[in-house]
Amino acid sequence: MxxxxxxxxxxxxxxxxxxxxxxxxxxxxxxxxxxxxxxxPAVKPAPDGAAEPGDRYDAFVSYAEVDAEAAQTLATRLRAEGLRVFLAEWIGPGLVESLEKEAALRVTANGILLFSSATMNNAAIRDEYAVLLQRVHTGGRRFIPVLVDDVELPPFARIRRPADLRNPGSAPYDASLAALVRAVRPPGEAV
Incomplete structure (x- = not known):
């Protein structure tokens, strides 16, 4: 007992x-x-363009694999303007891409999604699209659709003014890129 x-x-x-x-x-x-x-923490991007853990970004560029060249060109131009840009292909060696994307989405001020005929056919990009839209409503962040192909935007992207980057090297492309730079530049930061 x-x-x-x-x-x-x-x-x-x-x-x-x-x-x-x-x-x-x-x-x-x-x-x-x-x-x-x-x-x-505000951390400058690595000199070689690699995204490093803990970086803070002015823009997260989301794109389908077939649009990698357009994304690279855009991200490089944004960096040339002094902006901190997250681009998946700049993720450093030994890091897990999906985890780095998720971490970057948390600390990125603005979301940019390149729209082409392949964009909404990619499940991972649809997830990023949903997160970018959610961030607009919960964190006051900006979501900017970017046309790189002649496509109809999905409804929540369609209600926003897109940046038209369909014709690289043209005057409309340069004007749209300049407007995009102004939109993602942090308030009060010198030009």
Whole structure:
């Protein structure tokens, strides 16, 4: 009988410790939700263009693989204007692409999505599109659709003024690129 009472007492202590531990865990999670998130550290992009963990970006460029050249050209032009740009192909060696994209989406001020005939056929790009739109509504961020092909934009992209980058080297392309640079440049930053 003493063994049964001792076992019951041990079980009660274990249950009590579990309840206490769970309560402390819930309290900590609620405390984190109430705290405003710490601002991400401002880190300059790596000299070779590689995206490094912890970087903060002015623009996240989302694109389908077939539009990689247009994305590279755009990202390079934005960087030449002094903007910090996240581009998936600049992710450094040894890093996990999906995790780096997710981390970059959290700390990027603006989302740019290149639209071509391949864009919405790619499940990963559709996910990025959804996240970029959500960020507009929850964080005051800007989402900018960029036309690189003659396509009809999906409804939530269509209600925004797109940047038209369908004809590289033309005057309309340069004007649209200049407007895009102005849109993603942080407020108060010198030109």
């Amino acid at each position: 003493a063994i049964a009472i001792g076992g019951a007492a041990a079980a009660l202590l274990t249950a009590g410790a579990t309840v206490l531990s769970t309560g402390l865990d819930v309290r900590e999670r609620l405390s984190r939700l109430r705290r405003p998130p710490a601002p991400p």
